[in-house]
Amino acid sequence: MRQTPARRAELLATAAEVFAEQGYNATTVREIADAAGLLAGSLYYHFDSKESMLDEILATFLGELWARYEAVLAAGLGPRATLEALVTESFREIDRHRAAVAIYQKESKYLAVQPRFGYLDDSRSRFETAWLTTLERGVATGAFRADLDVRLTYRFVRDTVWVAASWYRPGGRHSPEEIARQYLSMVLEGIAVRE
Amino acid sequence: MRQTPARRAELLATAAEVFAEQGYNATTVREIADAAGLLAGSLYYHFDSKESMLDEILATFLGELWARYEAVLAAGLGPRATLEALVTESFREIDRHRAAVAIYQKESKYLAVQPRFGYLDDSRSRFETAWLTTLERGVATGAFRADLDVRLTYRFVRDTVWVAASWYRPGGRHSPEEIARQYLSMVLEGIAVRE
Amino acid sequence: MRQTPARRAELLATAAEVFAEQGYNATTVREIADAAGLLAGSLYYHFDSKESMLDEILATFLGELWARYEAVLAAGLGPRATLEALVTESFREIDRHRAAVAIYQKESKYLAVQPRFGYLDDSRSRFETAWLTTLERGVATGAFRADLDVRLTYRFVRDTVWVAASWYRPGGRHSPEEIARQYLSMVLEGIAVRE
Amino acid sequence: MRQTPARRAELLATAAEVFAEQGYNATTVREIADAAGLLAGSLYYHFDSKESMLDEILATFLGELWARYEAVLAAGLGPRATLEALVTESFREIDRHRAAVAIYQKESKYLAVQPRFGYLDDSRSRFETAWLTTLERGVATGAFRADLDVRLTYRFVRDTVWVAASWYRPGGRHSPEEIARQYLSMVLEGIAVRE
DNA sequence: CATGAATGAGTCTTCATTCAT
DNA sequence: TATGAATGAAGACTCATTCAT
Numbered sequence: 001m002r003q004t005p006a007r008r009a010e011l012l013a014t015a016a017e018v019f020a021e022q023g024y025n026a027t028t029v030r031e032i033a034d035a036a037g038l039l040a041g042s043l044y045y046h047f048d049s050k051e052s053m054l055d056e057i058l059a060t061f062l063g064e065l066w067a068r069y070e071a072v073l074a075a076g077l078g079p080r081a082t083l084e085a086l087v088t089e090s091f092r093e094i095d096r097h098r099a100a101v102a103i104y105q106k107e108s109k110y111l112a113v114q115p116r117f118g119y120l121d122d123s124r125s126r127f128e129t130a131w132l133t134t135l136e137r138g139v140a141t142g143a144f145r146a147d148l149d150v151r152l153t154y155r156f157v158r159d160t161v162w163v164a165a166s167w168y169r170p171g172g173r174h175s176p177e178e179i180a181r182q183y184l185s186m187v188l189e190g191i192a193v194r195e
Numbered sequence: 196m197r198q199t200p201a202r203r204a205e206l207l208a209t210a211a212e213v214f215a216e217q218g219y220n221a222t223t224v225r226e227i228a229d230a231a232g233l234l235a236g237s238l239y240y241h242f243d244s245k246e247s248m249l250d251e252i253l254a255t256f257l258g259e260l261w262a263r264y265e266a267v268l269a270a271g272l273g274p275r276a277t278l279e280a281l282v283t284e285s286f287r288e289i290d291r292h293r294a295a296v297a298i299y300q301k302e303s304k305y306l307a308v309q310p311r312f313g314y315l316d317d318s319r320s321r322f323e324t325a326w327l328t329t330l331e332r333g334v335a336t337g338a339f340r341a342d343l344d345v346r347l348t349y350r351f352v353r354d355t356v357w358v359a360a361s362w363y364r365p366g367g368r369h370s371p372e373e374i375a376r377q378y379l380s381m382v383l384e385g386i387a388v389r390e
Numbered sequence: 391m392r393q394t395p396a397r398r399a400e401l402l403a404t405a406a407e408v409f410a411e412q413g414y415n416a417t418t419v420r421e422i423a424d425a426a427g428l429l430a431g432s433l434y435y436h437f438d439s440k441e442s443m444l445d446e447i448l449a450t451f452l453g454e455l456w457a458r459y460e461a462v463l464a465a466g467l468g469p470r471a472t473l474e475a476l477v478t479e480s481f482r483e484i485d486r487h488r489a490a491v492a493i494y495q496k497e498s499k500y501l502a503v504q505p506r507f508g509y510l511d512d513s514r515s516r517f518e519t520a521w522l523t524t525l526e527r528g529v530a531t532g533a534f535r536a537d538l539d540v541r542l543t544y545r546f547v548r549d550t551v552w553v554a555a556s557w558y559r560p561g562g563r564h565s566p567e568e569i570a571r572q573y574l575s576m577v578l579e580g581i582a583v584r585e
Numbered sequence: 586m587r588q589t590p591a592r593r594a595e596l597l598a599t600a601a602e603v604f605a606e607q608g609y610n611a612t613t614v615r616e617i618a619d620a621a622g623l624l625a626g627s628l629y630y631h632f633d634s635k636e637s638m639l640d641e642i643l644a645t646f647l648g649e650l651w652a653r654y655e656a657v658l659a660a661g662l663g664p665r666a667t668l669e670a671l672v673t674e675s676f677r678e679i680d681r682h683r684a685a686v687a688i689y690q691k692e693s694k695y696l697a698v699q700p701r702f703g704y705l706d707d708s709r710s711r712f713e714t715a716w717l718t719t720l721e722r723g724v725a726t727g728a729f730r731a732d733l734d735v736r737l738t739y740r741f742v743r744d745t746v747w748v749a750a751s752w753y754r755p756g757g758r759h760s761p762e763e764i765a766r767q768y769l770s771m772v773l774e775g776i777a778v779r780e
Numbered sequence: 781c782a783t784g785a786a787t788g789a790g791t792c793t794t795c796a797t798t799c800a801t
Numbered sequence: 802t803a804t805g806a807a808t809g810a811a812g813a814c815t816c817a818t819t820c821a822t
Contacts, residue, residue, distance in 0.1 A: 021305075026220045028792085029791075041795085045807070144388060148377060148380065149369075159354065188387040190384040191351075202781095236782080237782045413695070538776060542767055546776075549751075554740070576733065577775065580772065580774040582730070592802095634797080636796095
């Protein structure tokens, strides 16, 4: 079961696509199998259960995401540069793992309460800490406005970035870096013309 | 089937709450019935099907939302005032119908392709038109920055507002108007300090 | 779900019959349903699972059995009279709950290791204690032969009685009391003619 | 398919062990393969099917058993000596083929109705005939008590012996001959002290 | 209006078996 | 001989829905 990780990865990618499209619960194992070109039962040669597929998709995604976040956080950048780097990495991750990100967005809330998916909640708090710290640092250094509610701002930035996974299509008009740039411009400078 | 509209509305409110919490597909009729204090079969005295409950919830919500949007759009305000009014009305709607908004956010994408829910797609395009028009008007009049991609900006503003339904709890620290004000401040002026 | 215990008991009796006939694992829910005259899915209105049917069958049987055993053990009889009463009660129980006894014989060994069926193991030790005590008392008072291995004798008597459930048919030629009498005669006096 | 009879016998012994432990139906081919150290599919190089393994196990066991029984029956012993010899051979067989005996005990009843396993039923009647004849001979010659139901006595003796396979462990405290001796002592002389 | 009971289609999962390599 | 991958039939269980009372 470990000889050909290629087949495994292939099946997981297919499953992720279908999960992202229809939602985890609404997706039947048969639909995944159809999309992958085998019979429903055959999936169980590769995976223990539908849930374990979801698990592997999310864990892989979060593992990769955190590797990149950690690199950013360890770089010792100022708050504004940190925010820019985090947002850019996020859009890159959406570009690489669009399906996984979409699944994460849609399902993580109710999954996080299950023991098996406890790491979703862990991730969420690390996430929160990283962002809040960055924002607070920015307020302290005068990079960010002090008259805004930091928690509200955190939610604003967080959602703003990740919801993009619901409409983003890799290979479209904009590169992830380009989208990141425009989002950052809006988030940092606002959309109103400065008088 | 229309004896007590009060009871009907009560049941719909309960159903909406459960749908919002767990997702439409993941919610069983029995769970709705449990939450409402009757047996699953008894719901069918009031409603034709689980789907018709969803339908009624969404149609009611969109009806009310558009009544308010139309009022705003008909008021002849400038683009920035229009944007502010639309955002404020949106947060008010989240305050009033949080469950319905959350359901709409989570389920409308795949529902819209079904004939019965075609109005979701109609609503989506009216939505898009109203926002794009407003943004373009703003760019033309110099209220909004001209260097931003209008479609990207539209998605940014749209998502930014509605995702709030996933974490907003009525009766919390902030009134909807307060949240709208802060969101607008971030969207319009940005979170960076202006030099 | 508690209004009509009659239906419940009826279904359980049917299930017990099929379990006893074919073995628990080899029995499909559909077979139980067929025997009961409804569809497989309908059983789940009355019971949580196939396993919970088995659980209820066994727990009910053991509950009743122990009520009778306790009465015997509390009666303060001598060891030989105790042994006779326990054997007689056992055959009566086979007469009343043949199916449950047959299931218990066939399945309890591997069920006992599951937490849910832990009471099977508890029952087994109480059983063992009751019999060993009785046999040891009998050896001490000179009622039973002292030259036999008590544990072997225990197994001999225990098995001797309960295996009868595999061939006993209620309403046959012999009443349970008559069978008990003959078994006791063989166990106590032997089948060889006394010289 | 008959390359190495040693490997074949090895695999059958493993299979018998697992069947005895978990029951034939509850045992998966994969479990047998795991226990034997190969993959499930590989078993099909050696055997046609799971059923054919069971078949070979039971047929081998019964073949050996009947060879010994025939020797006893052909020896022209008196009824009591015949009974003693049959019981002793039975315990020896339990010692040699515990797993096969346990399987036979648990599964033969429902297997016997299948054409493939018709020999189980044949064996059962030969068994019955041998025992009944011996018992009747014993009653006629005054070796066994005449006041007992012969069929009941037959079942008593039969069950008494074979159930031992469910708890007997080869290499334990007692040799099969020792257990046979004690069982015979109980069956023939009874467990009560003779006055 | 509500209940208790049932239906039947569909879902996830298991497993004996096959077969190219 | 053995493996890796798949098949396909069947099994336990779920759930929206119906309906007599």
